[in-house]
Amino acid sequence: xxxxxxxxGYGDQADVLQKTINILDNxxxxxxxxxxxRYKIPNLHSKLSKIFYVDNRIPVKWGxxxxxxxxxxxxxxxxxxLPYDYVHLISCNDIPLMTKDFFINYFSKDVYIGYNHRFTNxxxxxxxxxxxxxxxxxxxxxxxxIFKIGNKILNINRIxxxxxxxxxKGPQWFSIKSKYIPEIIxxxxxxxxxxxxxxxxxxQTILGRFDIRKNVNDNYQAARYIDWQRGTPYVFSAKDVxxxxxxxxTQYAFARKINDPKIIDYIFNSAH
Numbered sequence: 001x002x003x004x005x006x007x008x009g010y011g012d013q014a015d016v017l018q019k020t021i022n023i024l025d026n027x028x029x030x031x032x033x034x035x036x037x038r039y040k041i042p043n044l045h046s047k048l049s050k051i052f053y054v055d056n057r058i059p060v061k062w063g064x065x066x067x068x069x070x071x072x073x074x075x076x077x078x079x080x081x082l083p084y085d086y087v088h089l090i091s092c093n094d095i096p097l098m099t100k101d102f103f104i105n106y107f108s109k110d111v112y113i114g115y116n117h118r119f120t121n122x123x124x125x126x127x128x129x130x131x132x133x134x135x136x137x138x139x140x141x142x143x144x145x146i147f148k149i150g151n152k153i154l155n156i157n158r159i160x161x162x163x164x165x166x167x168x169k170g171p172q173w174f175s176i177k178s179k180y181i182p183e184i185i186x187x188x189x190x191x192x193x194x195x196x197x198x199x200x201x202x203x204q205t206i207l208g209r210f211d212i213r214k215n216v217n218d219n220y221q222a223a224r225y226i227d228w229q230r231g232t233p234y235v236f237s238a239k240d241v242x243x244x245x246x247x248x249x250t251q252y253a254f255a256r257k258i259n260d261p262k263i264i265d266y267i268f269n270s271a272h
Contacts, residue, residue: 001085001104004178006032006074008067009092010060014042015261017092023268025049026100030084032077034070036060052077063137067172067199068192075181088175094256095264097225102249110177112253114170114218115204115211124167128195129159137196144196162191168204168211170218171226175253180207225252233257241266 005024009017014035021031021044030050035041037057044051054073060066071089078087086107098106130151137144159167187206192198204211219226225247227234235257236244244255245267258264 001028001107002083003029003104003107004032004078004081004084004087005029006034006071006078006087006089007092008034008060008070008074008089009042010036011039011092014044014092016095016258016264017042018044019261019264020090020095021046021049021051023096023264024100024103026104028104029100030081032074032081034058034060034074052081061134061136062139063197063199064132064134065193065195065198066134068189068202071172071199071202072185072189075185078178079181079185082178084178086175087178087181088253089173090254091173091256093258094173094224094254095258095267097244097247097252097255097267098249099268103253106253107175111180111207111210112175112221112223113203113207113210114174114220114222114224115208115213116169116218117214119169124169124201125157125159126196127169127201128167128191128198129157130196131156131158131194132196134194158191165191165205166208167201168208169201170204171222171224172199172203173224173254173256174203174222176203176207183207220251223251223253225255226257231257235259236263238263238266 007017025046025048027048032052034054035057037059041053054077058066058069060070078084096103130148132147184206192202233256236255237260241263248267
């Protein structure tokens with residue numbers, strides 16, 4: 001099977017991503033990279049994998065609509081280079097938990113998308129019913145609260161314009177068959193624009209018909225190993241290598257979040 005790994009990246013360093021490419025370097029695995037327009041595109045390299053870059057890059061702001069826009073830019077780039085069997089979305093701080101041969105042949109389901117069933121209608125309204133500016137919400141917490149209060153006072157609820165849509169939430173990161181790319185690209189995504197962390201509703205809502213398993217961890221559904229108990233999310237370090245190594249070639253395709261590229265070497269030094 002052929003795989004397209006889409007990467008939303010940022011920063012002045014891409015050491016973790018380069019290590020990821022090294023592990024998955026194979027003629028059947030290609031990489032598609034959107035690097036935040038505020039930073040210089042990293043000089044990534046591979047032996048067998050092809051690496052494609054999004055030309056019309058945008059600044060990607062945490063929690064803003066630009067997360068969705070970057071995803072769409074990547075999917076359009078993949079569509080221009082089909083055929084692929086699967087497309088995966090990761091960040092530059094994600095690492096593989098599969099060797100390349102295992103990864104290539106592991107996937108069989110239509111989608112690996114996480115659905116969070118603890119999401120309430122009130123939370124949906126706060127996320128996409130309210131109107132927000134396209135800002136980095138982590139760096140503008142006071143302004144974010146002002147907009148939340150203002151939306152409440154003005155009784156703004158954009159969801160009313162979409163009465164037949166069943167909004168769902170889960171991790172931003174996913175693995176899906178490439179045949180669903182056109183459906184995502186052509187979906188009317190206006191409700192997700194000017195939202196708050198709407199990237200966690202985008203794919204789940206469009207492909208909500210695959211939400212058939214209840215009471216299952218959403219990260220497990222997405223084949224992602226992410227720890228929300230020890231952090232938001234937890235950043236794995238060298239002391240977690242044994243834990244991560246135990247997950248190699250199991251049901252998790254990728255782990256996040258990792259900042260130290262040496263961790264990948266420690267995990268795979270005897271795994272392949």
